[in-house]
Amino acid sequence: MFIPVDKTEEHHVSTTTSGPGRSVIVTGAGSGIGRATALLFAREGARIVIADVDEAAARTVAKETEQAGGTAVTVIGDLRDQAVVDRVAATAAEEFGGIDVLVNNAGIMDSMSAAADTGDDEWERVIGINLTAPFRLTRAVLPHMLAAGKGAVVFTASEASLRGSAAGAAYTASKHGIAGLTKSLAVMYREKGIRSNAIAPGGTITSIQVAADQGAHGPTALAPYMGNVGSPARAEEQAAAIVFLASDAASNINGAILPVDNGWSAV
Template sequence: MSSNRDFEGRSVIVTGAGSGIGRAAALKFAERGAKVLVADLSEENAHRVVGEVRDTGGTAHAVVGDLGLQEIVDEVTATALREFGRIDVLVNNAGIMDRMSAAADTEDAEWERVLRINLTAPFMLARAVVPHMIEAGGGAVVATASEASFRGSAAGAAYTASKHGVAGLTKSLAVMYRDKGVRANAIAPGGTVTGISVDAQQGAHGPGVVGSYMVNMGSRTARAEEQAEAIVFLASDAASNINGVVLPVDNGWAAV
């Protein structure tokens, strides 16, 4: 248990908090004193993480649903305000992989679903939450981008486009709201142990091409907790003059 309680009295929304990087981030924020809204598609996972937070004496509530739907975004925002009275940090972490499909092989359903969850949902959440941050005097938005935010060789067309979009959204938020006390940054994980899966079609063109570049990944796979530490740092007062950054957390993959 950390002795650093620098988030005491603050409230944090973490999306995709039922597993992987989101779960690790939710637990770290709670450990440092934050009240945490756990948002996830899985009811079982969301309530498990809420239980983990409460078991250590922390405060957490869950909202279950598809963040690609405006009504779920509204419920997340309303629940955080009702239970905590304010929103200090938004962690836009929820995301899904594509099928590593090349553009010519990407069906509309794959494209639209990946863009909806990975990019439109973070936009809708920021749109809903940032005005409350401004009213309260400031806040921080941290997104989970990806190595696919920098390059075309880390995923398929849909995921790559969505994560480039996350980087752009992060920078736009930083510029638009820096004079309002709201900072926006993102982490760009490399290979990390999480529950996210790739349902690639065997023998498809995209996976065959992307696979040949994976040898340039970091020399080891990160733990979710390592990514969470970077998220918490970017949301903290220690990063008070860091704004508009997409931070690689990838053991040097971005430098290759």
């Protein structure tokens, strides 16, 4: 559908990736996609909250962020803890005067277990870190974005948010939940100046661990589908998509789940 535009008005869209001085939160920033994202924002002069459960890794990335041209503060803790969530949001708001971008990236894999083999501990840990924590942090950040009348939230979903053949029951459910949350936010807040999008990475070279029992039903059932993964991405390629979705260049992209998977989702 085409909507007539008043040609007497000029419309300019910025092509900057993040904007100097932009206040950004990146979770899981101590390694992998989170680290690459923090460094890419830093090269654009952003001010970044490095949130991670690993203190040593977070401190290292904070130093790298400063060296890359950004400003960094760290918040250490498990995002399943509401107090940690509150501290992340409060730190960004107090240190940087607001919150422009939230990157909900932190996550863990499951053991590729089928539903019948998924214990309560595994289910609750994966859902807690991958879905509940991003929801709580988004909820904590939204009042700041609403007060400013603008903001961008970017989630790291997964190929497993698009299909049932890329991970176990817990991880797949968590990432489908992220896709739904991404779209719900887009609908609820699009008239408030807030955009919500997600990347769906395919195979990516990171330090994330998969402790799968190859003889169990889940890994056995999934094995025939994993040959479609293709060449794995570098963390920097995923980060580039995240920073783009958070940028003014993506100003009319809202509610999208962007596969960054070398065509895996097209197979």
